[in-house]
Amino acid sequence: MPAVPQFLQERNRQILTKGKDAFDIVGGQPSLAGAVSQRACVYCGSRVVLYPIADALHLVHGPIGCAAYTWDIRGSLSSGPDLFRNCFSTDLREKHVVFGGQQRLFDTLCLLIDKHRPQAAFVYSTCIVGVIGDDVPAVCKQVQLLKNIPVIPVMAEGFQGSKKDGYRIACDALFQLIGADDSKTIGEFSINILGDFNLAGELWMLSEYYRRIGIHVVASITGDGRVNDIRNAHRASLNIVQCAGSMMHLAQRMNEQFGIPFRKVSFFGIEDVADALYQVATFFHNQTLIDNATLLVREELSNLLPQLDVFKNALHGTKAAIYVGGAFKAISLVKALRLIGVSTVIAGTQTGNADDYKLLKKLCDDGCILVDDSNPIELSEFVKLTGANLFIGGVKERPIAYKLGIAFCDHNHERKVALAGFQGMINFAQEVYNTVSSPVWRFTRPHLAP
Amino acid sequence: MENTCNLCAPLGACIAFKGIEGALPLLHGSQGCATYIRRYLISHFREPIDIASSNFSEASTIFGGNKNFNTGIDNIIKQYHPSVIAIASTCLAETIGEDVHRLIGEYRTSHKRPKDLPLLFFASTPSYKHSHYEGFLLAALAALQALADHRSAPRQRLNLFSNLIAPEDIRHLKEITDDLLLPSMIFPDYSDTLDGVFHENYPRIPQGGTPLEYLRSAPKAFCSIELGYILNSAAPSPGEFLRNLFSVPSLRTGIPIGIRQTDKFFDFLTQIAGKNLPQKYVDQRGRLIDLYIDGHKYLAGKRPLIYGEEDLVVALAAFATEVGMKPILCASGGESGQLEDVLRKQLGDLFPSDMRVAQGVTFDDMKNILNDNDLHPDLLIGNSKGYFLARLWNVPLVRVGFPIHDRIGAQHLLSLAYKGSSILFERIVNALLDDAQRNSSIAHKYM
Numbered sequence: 057m058p059a060v061p062q063f064l065q066e067r068n069r070q071i072l073t074k075g076k077d078a079f080d081i082v083g084g085q086p087s088l089a090g091a092v093s094q095r096a097c098v099y100c101g102s103r104v105v106l107y108p109i110a111d112a113l114h115l116v117h118g119p120i121g122c123a124a125y126t127w128d129i130r131g132s133l134s135s136g137p138d139l140f141r142n143c144f145s146t147d148l149r150e151k152h153v154v155f156g157g158q159q160r161l162f163d164t165l166c167l168l169i170d171k172h173r174p175q176a177a178f179v180y181s182t183c184i185v186g187v188i189g190d191d192v193p194a195v196c197k198q199v200q201l202l203k204n205i206p207v208i209p210v211m212a213e214g215f216q217g218s219k220k221d222g223y224r225i226a227c228d229a230l231f232q233l234i235g236a237d238d239s240k241t242i243g244e245f246s247i248n249i250l251g252d253f254n255l256a257g258e259l260w261m262l263s264e265y266y267r268r269i270g271i272h273v274v275a276s277i278t279g280d281g282r283v284n285d286i287r288n289a290h291r292a293s294l295n296i297v298q299c300a301g302s303m304m305h306l307a308q309r310m311n312e313q314f315g316i317p318f319r320k321v322s323f324f325g326i327e328d329v330a331d332a333l334y335q336v337a338t339f340f341h342n343q344t345l346i347d348n349a350t351l352l353v354r355e356e357l358s359n360l361l362p363q364l365d366v367f368k369n370a371l372h373g374t375k376a377a378i379y380v381g382g383a384f385k386a387i388s389l390v391k392a393l394r395l396i397g398v399s400t401v402i403a404g405t406q407t408g409n410a411d412d413y414k415l416l417k418k419l420c421d422d423g424c425i426l427v428d429d430s431n432p433i434e435l436s437e438f439v440k441l442t443g444a445n446l447f448i449g450g451v452k453e454r455p456i457a458y459k460l461g462i463a464f465c466d467h468n469h470e471r472k473v474a475l476a477g478f479q480g481m482i483n484f485a486q487e488v489y490n491t492v493s494s495p496v497w498r499f500t501r502p503h504l505a506p
Numbered sequence: 507m508e509n510t511c512n513l514c515a516p517l518g519a520c521i522a523f524k525g526i527e528g529a530l531p532l533l534h535g536s537q538g539c540a541t542y543i544r545r546y547l548i549s550h551f552r553e554p555i556d557i558a559s560s561n562f563s564e565a566s567t568i569f570g571g572n573k574n575f576n577t578g579i580d581n582i583i584k585q586y587h588p589s590v591i592a593i594a595s596t597c598l599a600e601t602i603g604e605d606v607h608r609l610i611g612e613y614r615t616s617h618k619r620p621k622d623l624p625l626l627f628f629a630s631t632p633s634y635k636h637s638h639y640e641g642f643l644l645a646a647l648a649a650l651q652a653l654a655d656h657r658s659a660p661r662q663r664l665n666l667f668s669n670l671i672a673p674e675d676i677r678h679l680k681e682i683t684d685d686l687l688l689p690s691m692i693f694p695d696y697s698d699t700l701d702g703v704f705h706e707n708y709p710r711i712p713q714g715g716t717p718l719e720y721l722r723s724a725p726k727a728f729c730s731i732e733l734g735y736i737l738n739s740a741a742p743s744p745g746e747f748l749r750n751l752f753s754v755p756s757l758r759t760g761i762p763i764g765i766r767q768t769d770k771f772f773d774f775l776t777q778i779a780g781k782n783l784p785q786k787y788v789d790q791r792g793r794l795i796d797l798y799i800d801g802h803k804y805l806a807g808k809r810p811l812i813y814g815e816e817d818l819v820v821a822l823a824a825f826a827t828e829v830g831m832k833p834i835l836c837a838s839g840g841e842s843g844q845l846e847d848v849l850r851k852q853l854g855d856l857f858p859s860d861m862r863v864a865q866g867v868t869f870d871d872m873k874n875i876l877n878d879n880d881l882h883p884d885l886l887i888g889n890s891k892g893y894f895l896a897r898l899w900n901v902p903l904v905r906v907g908f909p910i911h912d913r914i915g916a917q918h919l920l921s922l923a924y925k926g927s928s929i930l931f932e933r934i935v936n937a938l939l940d941d942a943q944r945n946s947s948i949a950h951k952y953m
Contacts, residue, residue, distance in 0.1 A: 064581055087537055089561040089574040090581030097538025119597045119634040120507070121514025125542035127891075142870075147507035150635050153601055164507070183536055183598040184634070187567065214536035215562040215598060432556050433585050433710060451545050455554040459708040500704060 063434055064091060070429060075422030081413040083383075083405075083428045086218065092431040094379070094452050095406045097214030099182055100126070101222020104469060105302050106178050106210065106229065108253050109281035110134035113174035115144045117161050117192060118182030122214075123147075130469040131255040134280055139172055148184065158190045165199045165207065175283035176206040178229060186213040206283070208232050219381070220301065220407040227306035230277060230286060234310065237287035243272025245340045246292040248316075250307055251299030252323065254279025255469060258476035262323055265477065269337055269348040277306070290314040294339050296321050296332065301382035301407050322384055323476035324484075325392030326360065356478040367485040368397040374492050377402035377444040379427075379435055379453050380467055383412030389448060389467065390419050396485045401442035404430045432456050446492055461500025463491035508870035511813060511891060512839035513909075514633030515641030517543045519594035520557055521670065521908075522645035525694020527715035528589030528624075530582055532558040534575060534606055535596025550909040550916050551673075551700040554708070558582050558591075562598060571599060575609045576616075583624065586710050589718060593628045594645060600632035625718070627652030636740075637839060639815040642670050643738040646694055650724060650744050656752055658723035664690040664778060665730035665754065667744045669761055669817060670908060673701035675922040682923060685786060686779045691720035691727065693744070701917040725752035731774055732758045734817035735852070739842040760852060761817055761922065763930065764825030765794060767852070768923050790924035797928050801935040802830050808938065809834040811883040813872060813892060814907040816840035816865070820848050822887055822906065825927060827856035834861065834883045835875060841866040869895060885938060902937040906930065 063071065066088055070081055087093035103126045106114065116123035123145030134140065146164045148157050161179070169177060177199070181192045193209045200207040210229045212222050247266065252259045259279035266273055274292040275285035290310065295318040297307045307318035319339070321332035330353045337349035376398050378389050383405045390400045403416050404427035416426055425438050435453065438444070439460050447457035450468025457464040465487045467475060475484045516533050520543055523531040533540045540559035547555045560578040562571055582591055595606055606628040614620045629648035631641040646667065668679055676697035683690040698714025724730075725748055732745040735758065745756035762771035768791075776783050783791075808831045812822045816838045823836050838845055846863040864875055873895055876883065886896045886903040890912045896903035910916035920926040939953045 064584060086563060087559075087561050088577065088581060090532070090558045090578030090585075091561075092540075092556050092558050092585070093537060093561070094541065095537055096541040097536045100538050100542070119514060119632075120510050120512055120637075121517065121539070121542070121597075121633045123507075124510050124513050125546055127509070143509045145507045145510060147510070148634050150632075153597075153632075153634050168508075183562075183567075183596070184601040187598065187601045214538040215567050216564055218537070431585075432554055436708065451548055452541070455548055455552060458552075459554055459702070459704070461704065461706070500706075 063437075064088060067091070071425065071427045071434070074417055074420050074424045074426065080410060080417070081408070081426055081428050082410050083408045083413055084220065085429070087429055092433070093429055094431060095429060096219050098216045098219065098222040098225065099180060099212040099214045101219035101302070102210050102212035102226040102229070103180060103222070104130060105223055105226035106278060107140060108132035108134070108278045109178075109283065109286070110140045111137040111175040111282055112140065113144060113168055113172055113177040114140060114180070115146065115165060115168060115177060116180045116182060117146045117148070117157065117185050117190070118180075119148050119184065120145055122180070122182045130253060131472050132253045132279060132469075133257050135260070139174055144168055153184060153188055156188060156190055157185065158195055161190065161192065161195050162199065165195070166203065169199070169203045169205065174205065176208065176233065178208050178210050180210045180212055182212070183214045206233055206236070218407070223302040224305045227303065227309065230306055231309050233283065233286045235287070235290040235314065237284060238291065240274065240285065240288040240291070242274055242288070242291050245270060245342065245345060246272040246274050247294045247296055247336060248275045248277060248289045248292045249273055249279070250277045250295050250297045250318075251303035252276060252279045252476070253469065256472050256474040258323070258474045258480065261474060261477040261479060265333055265352060266336065268352050269333065270345050271336060277303070290316070292316060294319065294336065296336060298323055298332075298384070299382055300384045320384070322388040324385065324388035324480070326357065326395060326478065326481055327391055328388050329477055329481070360478050360482060363482055364396060364485055367489050368395070370489055371492060372397040374398040374446050374488075375401045375442060375444045376446045376448055377435070377439055377442070379404040379430060379447070379449045381406045381450070383408030383416065385467065387412070387415055387419060390416070392481065392484060395481075396488065398446065398488065400424055401444050402427070402435075402438045404428065404435070436460055446488060461497065463488070463494070463497065465491055508868055510839060510868050511837075513546070513638035515631035515636035515638060515644070516594045516596055516633065517546060518638035518641030518643070518670070519629050519631045519645035520547065520555075521696065521700075522642045522649070522694045523592035523594070524555070524699045525696040525716055526590055526592060526649055526721070527717050528711055529592045529715060530556065530558060530586050530588040530590070530711060532560065532578060532582060532591050532593045533596055534560045534571060534593055534599040534604060535562055536598055537561045539596045546909065549911045552914065552917070553700050553702055553712070555700070556586070556710075567598065567602060570602070571604055572609055572612070576613055579613055579626070588624050588711055590625045590627070592645070592649065593626065594631045594641070595628070597632050597634055600630065606630070625652065639670060639840060640738045640740065643743060644741060646744050647741060647747055649694075649721060650747055653718060653721040654725045654748065654752065655722045656725045658726045660726045661723045661728075662689055663720070663723070663727045664688055665724050665727045665745070665748065666690050666692045667730065667732040668692050668694070669733040670815060671761065671922060672919050673697040673917040674920040675926060678920055678922055678926060682775065682787070685784050686775055686781055688775060688779045691716060691724060693721065724748060725754060727754055729778055730754050730756040732756065733761045733771070734758070735760050735820055735848045736816045736840070736842045736844050739844060760824065761821035763821040763921055764828050764927050765791065765924075766828055767821055767824050768927060771923070787924060790928070794924045794928050794931070797931055798829055801931060804935045804938055806830045807832055808884045811835050811837070811872060811876070811886045811888075811895070813837045813886070813888040816842055816845050818907050819845065820852055823849055824852045825930070826887065827853050827858065829931065832858040832861065834881055835864060835872060836861065837864040837867050837872045837875075839867065873898070885934070887934070902941045904934050904937050
């Protein structure tokens with residue numbers, strides 16, 4: 057094994073090897089300047105969470121970059137309106153920086169609302185807006201009165217913290233909508249799904265599972281999201297929270313305000329999907345729901361398991377590096393990979409907290425490297441150190457994997473393949489298989505060629 | 507502002523910085539700027555693109571970012587050992603009035619052995635003032651301002667300022683200057699750094715880039731050529747800078763696409779080299795004309811919508827009109843105010859009388875300009891962000907420029923000079939043929 061490379065000393069407590077290091081990773085620290093963190097900013101956190109609300113106007117108040125880089129950024133699908141897939145910006149210029157951008161914001165908002173007739177508007181405040189002193193909430197209030205739709209300020213100046221802080225701000229913005237309407241007809245057994253963003257239609261698969269069990273999804277927050285559903289969300293009996301990192305705050309606030317209990321779930325990997333369905337069915341103490349869930353899981357599994365066995369045999373011995381945004385996803389991935397014969401040798405996240413890392417540590421095998429808020433240099437060194445031959449991450453991790461000559465599976469929000477639910481597990485196995493078994497690696501690792 | 511076709515200035519700066527040997531870019535501002543720009547560039551070039559951030563916090567925004575700046579530089583040096591740390595500012599740093607030149611000075615003087623430090627230089631690129639194209643040019647200018655050394659010995663070398671083009675285009679320019687035996691500095695040269703080969707061990711800072719020595723001795727080159735008629739109207743271009751300060755003669759021509767623009771480019775080169783056009787290029791030119799003839803009827807009267815950076819639009823329009831297309835609209839997010847004049851001059855009698863020219867526009871504006879006039883393009887020529895319009899009108903999009911996020915191989919799209927023009931011509935004709943075939947009820951096997 058090669059010598060352990062030296063990394064930035066200040067990050068020592070954010071990297072550990074299971075079975076070797078006794079300490080725990082705390083997580084949630086600000087990124088180190090110059091470390092080339094893979095994290096984005098507060099604005100990014102808010103923007104990705106709210107982005108899929110399809111019938112809302114999403115106006116970015118700031119210079120053009122912040123809007124341009126988040127234009128159509130997620131693979132989130134809508135079953136109807138597609139207003140969310142546009143890029144709206146106030147395009148602040150030097151004169152606005154000097155004289156203020158409030159008037160510009162007011163004019164742009166009114167113009168866009170008149171033109172597109174959205175159900176609500178979210179106004180994202182970017183770095184410089186806080187500094188030049190625009191009173192964004194005041195403008196939002198003014199326009200809300202004038203146009204008679206909710207106009208919600210999202211005070212997400214990028215420098216305020218990290219992406220995770222942006223999630224919280226997005227939750228607070230969403231909370232302003234919840235409870236504003238009672239018109240929707242609600243089924244007897246009703247839930248909201250929090251933290252699924254309908255990438256590649258995943259939400260539709262999940263909603264269909266719940267429909268088969270007999271459960272009504274009142275609001276999906278925010279995948280294929282609609283303003284009016286969210287306004288009715290307080291009337292559901294239960295919140296299920298996937299992507300807990302982004303949506304726990306909203307679940308907690310809804311619990312405090314409306315007494316709606318919540319369950320943390322994950323829809324990635326068989327165990328977790330089944331658990332997510334059972335948890336909801338048992339919540340309602342209704343035998344029919346439980347029977348329906350049992351039947352559904354049995355049906356899906358009998359179809360799924362034989363297919364997975366094929367992949368498991370082919371993938372046996374594969375070693376995976378995981379580096380993703382949220383810890384819940386990482387935890388699910390470790391389990392899902394194990395199911396298809398793949399062991400995890402690196403597990404890292406951008407936004408995990410102390411509890412997440414404890415859970416990850418418990419779950420992983422000895423020798424697995426755990427890392428918080430990593431960077432390209434560390435990740436590439438870890439891959440070399442562990443001999444990982446599969447990387448699971450997002451756009452920024454992909455070229456690291458490819459330059460190291462190892463397989464890659466995209467598990468980020470740009471992807472176009474559904475990886476949630478039972479069918480998602482097959483898709484995931486297929487994705488992993490397609491990349492791991494490709495003959496192209498014969499050329500990157502000639503010693504492996506037959 | 508709906509559906510912009512501009513990006514922000516620090517993004518352009520980072521592309522230019524990647525064209526400097528041994529450089530690591532640092533953005534002074536929030537973490538998000540670096541991460542978004544990395545993501546955006548990676549999706550086009552499909553290479554690892556490490557860009558550091560000084561990662562402003564609330565405290566740095568109130569009290570200044572010097573502490574984060576210093577930590578950032580320290581950590582970059584520890585991790586990357588770069589020869590150059592190329593710094594660009596974000597909106598935030600500019601708005602709170604960070605004096606980055608002063609920060610650099612203080613960092614250097616506080617260091618025990620300033621001589622051992624990498625070169626640090628700075629380009630001011632607030633995106634409320636500039637677009638990505640101007641950011642690119644400002645970064646190139648800043649690199650020269652920092653490095654150009656009049657004490658260098660005279661060099662028998664040409665400075666070729668090559669604009670925002672594909673890595674494959676840069677390689678082709680190198681081939682051309684090599685074939686003409688014309689020693690040249692191509693800048694910024696990201697042909698290797700943003701289009702690397704597969705190595706068993708991938709280096710922390712990719713190999714390649716314009717050598718620092720070339721940049722230092724740029725004031726002693728015998729001549730500069732700049733590609734692009736408009737460039738940055740608000741600041742000196744790299745060629746103008748070297749001319750104004752060091753009296754290096756500077757010639758300007760367009761991005762060489764099509765016969766007319768490529769002829770101009772080769773005229774400059776052959777005059778400077780004192781040579782005739784090598785046979786290889788005579789042949790490439792001949793083949794291009796031959797190709798024009800083969801394909802001209804497929805393109806006759808076709809009405810493309812052409813968009814992108816202003817200089818790219820000029821080059822594409824000059825090309826499109828000389829093969830018989832009549833652009834319906836030439837559009838750019840750029841705001842120089844010169845686009846129409848330059849187009850009139852370069853297209854000459856081939857400037858279609860009903861061609862619209864729009865500057866400082868968004869994709870939505872382009873849509874409105876055409877829809878409001880009941881116009882319908884036959885195809886789009888530009889980057890992949892216009893795809894939604896191509897789909898709206900159900901016409902092909904021929905992808906050229908930056909970014910191309912919905913295809914692989916953007917770094918290999920050669921469009922420059924006779925050879926690149928041939929490839930582009932074929933791509934355009936074939937896109938139209940493919941479209942005609944798809945939309946036909948008959949399975950034509952002969953088109």
